[in-house]
Amino acid sequence: MEMKKVLTFIVFLIIGFGIVNAQKIDPCLFTDFYLKGNMKKFENKVLVLESDQYSLFTSEQLYELVVLEYGLVSYYLRIQNTDKAERFLEEAFDRIDYLLDEDNENPGYLAMKGALYGLKISISSYQAMFLGPKSMDFIERGLALDKLDPLIRIEKGNAMFHAPEMFGGSKTEAIEHYQKAIEIWEKEKDLQCNWIYYHSLAVLGTYYLALKDEVSARKQFEKVLGMVSDYQWVKQELLPKLK
Numbered sequence: 001m002e003m004k005k006v007l008t009f010i011v012f013l014i015i016g017f018g019i020v021n022a023q024k025i026d027p028c029l030f031t032d033f034y035l036k037g038n039m040k041k042f043e044n045k046v047l048v049l050e051s052d053q054y055s056l057f058t059s060e061q062l063y064e065l066v067v068l069e070y071g072l073v074s075y076y077l078r079i080q081n082t083d084k085a086e087r088f089l090e091e092a093f094d095r096i097d098y099l100l101d102e103d104n105e106n107p108g109y110l111a112m113k114g115a116l117y118g119l120k121i122s123i124s125s126y127q128a129m130f131l132g133p134k135s136m137d138f139i140e141r142g143l144a145l146d147k148l149d150p151l152i153r154i155e156k157g158n159a160m161f162h163a164p165e166m167f168g169g170s171k172t173e174a175i176e177h178y179q180k181a182i183e184i185w186e187k188e189k190d191l192q193c194n195w196i197y198y199h200s201l202a203v204l205g206t207y208y209l210a211l212k213d214e215v216s217a218r219k220q221f222e223k224v225l226g227m228v229s230d231y232q233w234v235k236q237e238l239l240p241k242l243k
Contacts, residue, residue: 025049025064031195037232039075043084046072050091059099066095066112067151067196073119082123089123092116108149111142115155118162132167135159153181154200161207171211178204198224202234209241218242 033042046068054062069092076085093116099109117135121128139159142152157177163169178200185197205220221239224231 025061025068027064027195028193030068031193031198034071034195035198035228035231037236039072042068043072046088054095054098059102062095062099063108063112066092066099069095070112070115070119071196071199073116077119077122085119086123089116089119105145107142107145107152109142110145111139111149111152111155114138114140114142115158118155118159121162132163136163136168148184150181150184150200151196153177153184154196157181157207158203161210171207175204175207175211178207198228198231201227202231202238205234205238214242 030042030045033039033045046065049065049068057065069088072088073085073092076082076088093113096109096113096116099106100113103109114135114137117131117138121131121135124131136159139152139155142149143156146152154177157174159174160168160170160177161174181200182197182204185191185194185200188194191197201220201224205217205224208214208217208220218239221234221242224234225239229235
């Protein structure tokens with residue numbers, strides 16, 4: 001009888017430990033790190049999450065971790081730290097493949113794998129002819145299954161912005177996808193802890209800049225600073241370029 005109680009206690013400990021882990025991805029914390037430019041803290045928290053076993057995460061949480069790694073890859077590519085970008089890209093690929101093995105028709109997983117291929121092209125441009133079509137195919141499959149997922153729209157926009165026109169790229173259509181994603185997000189009641197929403201607002205501004213539309217870029221940067229005045233990337237880097 002005593003042994004049964006001990007075993008039951010151990011089971012509850014294991015379940016409880018899993019629940020604690022299941023609650024530890026705090027989007028508000030990551031959003032605060034991101035907006036204030038504390039990317040080292042952002043990275044350190046991701047490293048802690050990566051150290052856990054997949055079994056301690058729900059599929060939704062594991063996908064959230066992939067999105068965080070995706071964000072780190074984008075950041076390190078922006079500051080030209082290829083080694084770090086490759087490291088987090090490899091982790092993200094492992095996790096998204098694991099998720100796709102569980103559900104190969106999940107639109108978010110499909111589109112994210114396409115987005116990761118796109119990031120890989122940024123690191124290894126010589127693979128563009130091979131990886132470009134794969135990237136677009138995964139994103140298109142995800143978008144066909146869910147046209148109202150804003151992150152899928154963002155990934156489609158990124159793919160179209162960076163793809164050559166001869167391979168279906170279109171910077172104007174890319175901007176339209178971004179605008180649609182932002183429109184979908186802004187129908188939600190609470191975006192305060194959605195770091196990738198703020199990131200997308202800023203990236204859209206950079207896309208306007210790439211098209212020499214400084215008026216729209218300025219409006220975009222001022223919009224996001226009106227929402228979060230301490231957004232360091234926009235405040236210290238992007239908006240000053242227009243002055």
